[in-house]
Amino acid sequence: MIFNVASLLTGHDGAFRQTMIEHGEVFTDRHRFYEVNGPVRLMRTDRTVLVTASLTAIVEDSCSRCLRPAILNIETEFEEEFQPTNRDLVSERPAPVEAEYDPALVVDSRNMLDMTDAVAQSLSVAVPFAPLCKKDCAGLCPVCFVDLNVATCGCDKTPIDPRWQSLAQLGAGTPNPLN
Ligand SMILES: [Zn+2]
Ligand SMILES: [Zn+2]
Structure with a gap:
């Protein structure tokens, strides 16, 4: 060039x-x-x-x-x-x-x-910030990391981060200060 x-x-x-x-x-x-x-x-x-x-x-x-x-x-x-x-x-x-x-x-x-x-x-x-291999790429299972484009898995994919889960449990056990 x-x-x-x-x-x-x-x-x-x-x-x-x-x-x-x-x-x-x-x-x-x-x-x-x-x-x-x-x-x-x-x-x-x-x-x-x-x-x-x-x-x-x-x-x-x-x-x-x-x-x-x-x-x-x-x-x-x-x-x-x-x-x-x-x-x-x-x-x-x-x-x-x-x-x-x-x-x-x-x-x-x-x-x-x-x-x-x-x-x-x-x-x-001009390269996209989050490139995709194809528009509807199914991505990886967030639990077992299997490629969902080529396989399926039986994981529960409810997106709960375990750290938030324990915080939620802590919150449930905290007495309400207004009581
Ligand atoms: Zn992809
Ligand atoms: Zn999985």
Whole structure:
């Protein structure tokens, strides 16, 4: 996901290029996203390259109910501005006050724009907080932990946490202070 943007940087404001990411793959500490696909637009602004993309990807995570692998379809709307290292190419206006730029959002000295890390970030934010292997996953039995998608069990699944149960018993034995 690396693009040479030299011609964009030497072009005029608003110049843009339309391209595609196809069968891309990016990683974060937790996830491997594959089949990253979608249209990408690289546009020269007055001092940056604005990248917008509409991306889909596939990622494997764990189902939050049954803990089995869950294959998830991820979608993200990507929009980030990349700061060029070669300021002289965008020197029609005074240089902006030097700021701390996110290193993932910089066009390098060879005018290469690498959106890989930024795409990985954008996709990882789109991973659901509680992924499911399928919409109606039955999950695990809270008593014997059998996978209820593939087996049944005879456990009493009344959701009483034993700690609350003993508290309830204590409560029942406490005399009412109003008596
Ligand atoms: Zn599941
Ligand atoms: Zn059970």
